[in-house]
Amino acid sequence: xxxxxxxxxxxxxxxxxxxxxxxxxxxxxxxxxxxxxxxxxxxxxxxxxxxxxxxxxxxxxxxxxxxxxxxxxxxxxxxxxxxxxxxxxxxxxxxxxxxxxxxxxxxxxxxxxxxxxxxxxxxxxxxxxxxxxxxxxxxxxxxxxxxxxxxxxxxxxxxxxxxxxxxxxxxxxxxxxxxxxxxxxxxxxxxxxxxxxxxxxxxxxxxxxxxxxxxxxxxxxxxxxxxxxxxxxxxxxxxxxxxxxxxx
Amino acid sequence: xxxxxxxxxxxxxxxxxxxxxxxxxxxxxxxxxxxxxxxxxxxxxxxxxxxxxxxxxxxxxxxxxxxxxxxxxxxxxxxxxxxxxxxxxxxxxxxxxxxxxxxxxxxxxxxxxxxxxxxxxxxxxxxxxxxxxxxxxxxxxxxxxxxxxxxxxxxxxxxxxxxxxxxxxxxxxxxxxxxxxxxxxxxxxxxxxxxxxxxxxxxxxxxxxxxxxxxxxxxxxxxxxxxxxxxxxxxxxxxxxxxxxxxx
Numbered sequence: 001x002x003x004x005x006x007x008x009x010x011x012x013x014x015x016x017x018x019x020x021x022x023x024x025x026x027x028x029x030x031x032x033x034x035x036x037x038x039x040x041x042x043x044x045x046x047x048x049x050x051x052x053x054x055x056x057x058x059x060x061x062x063x064x065x066x067x068x069x070x071x072x073x074x075x076x077x078x079x080x081x082x083x084x085x086x087x088x089x090x091x092x093x094x095x096x097x098x099x100x101x102x103x104x105x106x107x108x109x110x111x112x113x114x115x116x117x118x119x120x121x122x123x124x125x126x127x128x129x130x131x132x133x134x135x136x137x138x139x140x141x142x143x144x145x146x147x148x149x150x151x152x153x154x155x156x157x158x159x160x161x162x163x164x165x166x167x168x169x170x171x172x173x174x175x176x177x178x179x180x181x182x183x184x185x186x187x188x189x190x191x192x193x194x195x196x197x198x199x200x201x202x203x204x205x206x207x208x209x210x211x212x213x214x215x216x217x218x219x220x221x222x223x224x225x226x227x228x229x230x231x232x233x234x235x236x237x238x239x240x241x242x243x244x245x246x247x248x
Numbered sequence: 249x250x251x252x253x254x255x256x257x258x259x260x261x262x263x264x265x266x267x268x269x270x271x272x273x274x275x276x277x278x279x280x281x282x283x284x285x286x287x288x289x290x291x292x293x294x295x296x297x298x299x300x301x302x303x304x305x306x307x308x309x310x311x312x313x314x315x316x317x318x319x320x321x322x323x324x325x326x327x328x329x330x331x332x333x334x335x336x337x338x339x340x341x342x343x344x345x346x347x348x349x350x351x352x353x354x355x356x357x358x359x360x361x362x363x364x365x366x367x368x369x370x371x372x373x374x375x376x377x378x379x380x381x382x383x384x385x386x387x388x389x390x391x392x393x394x395x396x397x398x399x400x401x402x403x404x405x406x407x408x409x410x411x412x413x414x415x416x417x418x419x420x421x422x423x424x425x426x427x428x429x430x431x432x433x434x435x436x437x438x439x440x441x442x443x444x445x446x447x448x449x450x451x452x453x454x455x456x457x458x459x460x461x462x463x464x465x466x467x468x469x470x471x472x473x474x475x476x477x478x479x480x481x482x483x484x485x486x487x488x489x490x491x492x493x494x495x496x
Contacts, residue, residue: 032443035283035313039416042311049311058316063290063297065283068306068314117444138444155448167444168287172417176450186463189453193463195280196365196386196415198454199447200403202424205437206446215434215441 016045022079022106025051028089031061032168033117037083040175043191044183052076062087073102078109086117086137091230094125116165116174124149125237133159137167138208139223146234148243172197264293270327270354273299276337279309280416281365285331288423291439292431300324310335321350326357334365334385339478342373364413364422372397373485381407385415386456387471394482396491420445
């Protein structure tokens with residue numbers, strides 16, 4: 001899959017090497033965790049992106065947007081890139097034995113193991129993050145340790161063949177980092193210009209470091225229920241993995 | 249639909265006023281033009297987002313991602329917010345008489361008329377941008393004049409009840425601007441933190457002002473065919489609208 005950047009004067013081969021990208025989907029995922037990276041990764045030479053679920057039947061994201069799988073866990077085989085989005089549905093996905101078995105097997109064979117947002121907790125639940133530096137949504141960052149990972153609160157974290165992105169919109173930064181890793185900086189710059197990625201957030205409120213403490217506290221209170229459920233699940237799964245962070 | 253920001257100590261009503269958001273979809277749209285704004289707008293209080301197409305049948309974006317409409321042009325009625333994404337398929341959408349008739353009618357009744365990327369050319373083709381400041385993808389900015397708009401190469405442009413975003417990823421900035429307009433700055437800051445919108449582009453290559461002239465020229469060459477087709481269509485449609493920019 002990997003193709004190093006070609007010298008300027010060498011023509012691109014007409015048919016680039018195929019790159020099979022498996023994006024796992026599940027009910028109540030956060031769709032932008034998936035669609036941001038999709039927009040970037042699908043523009044790589046040779047990219048063949050599939051959305052994977054148990055069956056070929058529509059899956060609704062947390063806000064009700066419908067996605068249609070193009071492949072199933074049982075028939076897809078091994079991807080070049082494994083990708084997992086996050087969202088409220090991660091709580092169920094972490095505990096879905098068949099989904100986790102696919103993620104483990106696909107992740108062991110893939111060239112790159114990747115996620116955005118709380119998707120990293122699914123990678124962790126499959127035992128793929130033991131001893132690895134990884135990131136996730138700010139509201140879940142401590143929970144990575146329960147699954148044996150080293151929580152690293154950065155926007156995009158690369159550790160060997162593992163690439164994880166922080167919350168939701170980090171998927172665009174994540175995607176460009178993957179493109180640069182596989183195809184070089186010039187291809188990443190090209191895709192960045194195609195998608196006019198010149199962000200101008202209207203406020204400085206996008207991270208726990210910049211938002212007001214009151215706002216951070218309010219959002220933490222509002223998601224306290226699901227955060228606690230996910231923590232308990234991560235702790236239980238971490239114990240079965242023998243993850244040191246889960247020890248009492 | 250519009251609810252001004254409530255005083256800090258006033259409880260939010262339990263059932264927020266509904267806000268019907270009509271997002272037009274079409275084959276070969278660029279899905280992130282749609283999914284970025286969807287993620288932000290669907291989090292507004294009372295948001296009821298529909299994807300609209302001629303029929304309830306799957307529509308594939310330019311990279312093959314499938315979307316399922318939830319409503320049709322003939323039965324939806326008038327939205328509170330009309331939204332149009334862009335993408336290569338804009339060339340056909342601009343010339344789709346039934347789609348354009350819906351956009352014109354919905355836009356005349358909507359509280360907000362909006363687009364991201366080349367979606368503004370669809371608004372323009374429906375006669376909704378005459379004399380209005382508007383933006384679009386950098387590769388199409390001059391073509392807005394052919395449809396009677398005032399090309400304004402900024403990330404998000406607000407002119408009265410018209411809000412347009414530039415290329416693809418601008419949809420997130422656009423979405424937050426719409427939230428701020430309808431629900432105030434604090435709600436926009438809250439959604440910004442939920443989606444961890446603290447962008448860190450790996451390169452400074454996201455606009456024609458920052459990318460290298462060689463890269464801009466290469467991308468312009470590569471899209472010259474579709475750019476010329478779209479220009480010719482805009483010029484022809486502009487003449488039927490009596491748009492001054494289309495005069496020879």
